[in-house]
């Protein structure tokens with residue numbers, strides 16, 4: 409069971425509009441490792457707490473932000489790193505929501521989700537600093553809250569774990585190699601190295617997501633593979649997508665699950 413004050417603290421971090429303050433508060437919560445004992449949270453549906461952003465930022469619907477930046481230009485590389493930086497801030501919030509929204513789990517679940525939140529904070533700082541080195545700052549480009557909107561739309565824990573680590577974060581694995589290659593091709597090794605580090609950690613996030621997803625499914629008598637396949641089909645892209653089979657295998661995907669994500673058969677390994 410989750411301690412009620414931890415849930416309140418997380419809601420405060422989600423609402424925080426100042427990004428460095430948000431990240432410091434998340435770091436503090438992760439370091440404390442305080443989640444059980446004391447007055448616990450009552451049962452009930454997760455409360456959707458919209459994440460705070462500075463008032464001067466431009467927040468657009470994701471559908472209006474489909475332009476692909478040109479990585480041959482410094483501005484395009486900045487736009488790419490800016491969007492990754494905002495994804496990492498959102499990922500901190502999603503990992504904390506995985507704690508606050510599901511107050512009746514075992515301590516091992518909270519320990520894993522908080523350790524993921526801690527790594528997301530590190531990623532957010534890495535990207536924050538990289539934007540500074542590139543001569544800009546987070547918030548100078550428009551952002552969207554689609555990750556939060558998608559997570560908040562899935563208030564069932566098995567679905568949340570299928571959708572957040574296994575669909576959204578796993579998509580990040582798919583695109584990573586190509587982006588890192590293009591950054592190196594444009595001689596932006598510093599940005600590529602930041603994304604190398606993030607990629608390595610994200611495999612661990614998806615793997616831990618897979619572990620808890622399967623644990624929750626088994627506890628409920630759900631078949632994890634067919635439950636995942638049903639959801640993955642709803643998220644399938646109609647365009648050809650890059651696909652990181654090796655990374656996904658390391659993160660625990662079965663061949664049938666990967667085929668559901670791709671919408672086509674894969675050769676045997």
Ligand SMILES: [Fe+2]
Nearest residue numbers: 496499528531
């Ligand atoms: Fe991350």
Ligand SMILES: [Fe+2]
Nearest residue numbers: 499577610613
């Ligand atoms: Fe992650």
